[in-house]
Amino acid sequence: MSVRLEKDWQNWKWQLQNKIRNKESLESYIQLSDAEISAIEKTDSLFELGITPYYASLMDPLDTNCPIRLQSIPKIDELKFSDRDKQDPLAEEQYMPVKGVTHRYPDRALWYLSHTCAVYCRFCTRKRKVSKPMGTPNRNEWQSALDYFRRTESVREVILSGGDPLSLSEDHIDWILSELKSIPHINQIRIHTRHPVTLPMRITESLCRIFNKYFPIFLVTHFNHPKECSPEAREAISRLVKQGAVSVLNQSVLLEGINDSSEILKDLNYRLLSMGVKPYYLHQCDEVFGVSHFRVPIQRGKEIYQNLRGQQSGISIPLYVADLTGGGGKVPLLPEYEVETKEFTNIYRNYKGDLYEISNGNQQNEAE
Ligand code: SF4
Known part of the structure; x- marks a missing residue:
């Protein structure tokens, strides 16, 4: 596509500065249907539209069922709410000892560092706060979080999350990792980021050099469909693994009409392994408001999962799980053997x- 000839295409800051936020910009990449145009207009106040030019360039310009389009362009179904839908299905705000930290399990805590993402995924569990600058933790609140980790010796792992923690500057990322590394009882640091999928140019050599200083780092990314395993994504993962000395894992969400087939998931798992990424979790879609059209019935999910196990090498199979509404934690959804x-x-x-x-x-x- 000609837009890829843009001279700053490989610059991640240019990608963010030129993020697609309205139908007019999106129309320079694809032909929008009337249904898509109407959904963009009607969902605007609920959850922002945000797509990097890179991610838009992966879209099929004509096919409204393209898996990249379905993940990033709203549908009118986002306005449907059921009694079970929640703002915060995992009760993350309830288990918050200090602002920006969810501590629910004994040995690990989630730390939300940013509300910004390269692409706002329409099925996002945290859309109650993601994309909204209000309430983004500030530097004083980072200090309070670090003080909490220092005084809470049961925390052995800190998971940097968001939004996307790699939206922060490299100086901030370096500082945060060095502070965490100075806490003796923290055994490992995990980073949850979708940037290798939606903004692979963010994985710069300088970022990888920072990661390399704080070995071991476990980075969990979020590929949902083989189409996302582009040459750019492959190069980003290669930099992480070879220069950053980072272990990369993947969590996918099982999504209706996008990856709800064992053939698509097999293809995705093979591609991930060939890139050096271990498939880790396959999530049942959470009970968050306005995403019920993405949810695959659990029984069908189990059948899809059963068709993976035994057919593919064990190292390529993620664990199919549900994160229990109300903050109960993850449970495996296993077929009966x-x-x-x-x-x-x-x-x-x-x-x-x-x-x-x-x-x-x-x-x-x-x-x-
Ligand atoms: S990258 Fe993650 S946090 Fe950001 S919108 Fe997508 S699912 Fe939500």
Whole structure:
């Protein structure tokens, strides 16, 4: 596409400064349908439109069912609310000991560093605050968060999140990582970012040099569809792995009409592994307001998942999970493999549907 000839195309700051925020700009990349135009106008006050020129360049200009379009252009269904929809389905604001930190599990805490993202994903769980500059944690609040981590020895892992924490400047990222590294009980740092997918030029060599100073860093990114595994994304991951010495994992969300097929997920998993990314989680879509049109029924999700297991190498299979509404944490959504439990053996169904009997470990008393 000709827009890629723009001289600053590879500059991540240019990409953010030229973010697409209205239908007029988007029309220079694709032909919008009447339904898309109407949805953009009607959802504007609920959740901002925001798409990098790079991500828009991955869109099919004519096909409204393009998976890149479906993830980033609103649908009128965003205005539908059910009794189950929540502003904050994971109760993240409830478990907040200091502003910007959710501490719900014993050994790890989430730290929200920014409300800004390169692309505002229409299925976002945090759309109650993401894209809204109001309430973005400031430098004093960062200090309060660091003080909390210093005095709370049970916190062994800090997860930098947002919005996108890589929206911050490199000086800020460097400072935050060095402060966390100076806390003796923090064992590992994790970074949740979608920038390798939506703004791969953000993964600069200078950013990778910063990461390299604070080994080990675990970076969890968010590819949902094979179409997102572009040459630019592949190069960004390569820089992270080779220059940043970063371990890269991926979490996807199971999304209706986008990746709700075992063939698409298999293709995605193979591509991720070939880039050096370990598929980590496949999430059931959360019960957040205005996203029910993305949600795949759990039973169908399990069937899709069952078609992955056994068909693909174990290292390519993420764990299918639901994050329980109300803050209950993640539970695996596993297909049934156990058919029968007997006194000394159990019977299992394998990935082809064949039955196998194995010892269940209960010992028969020899005197009997
Ligand atoms: S990148 Fe993550 S936090 Fe940002 S809009 Fe997308 S899903 Fe939400």
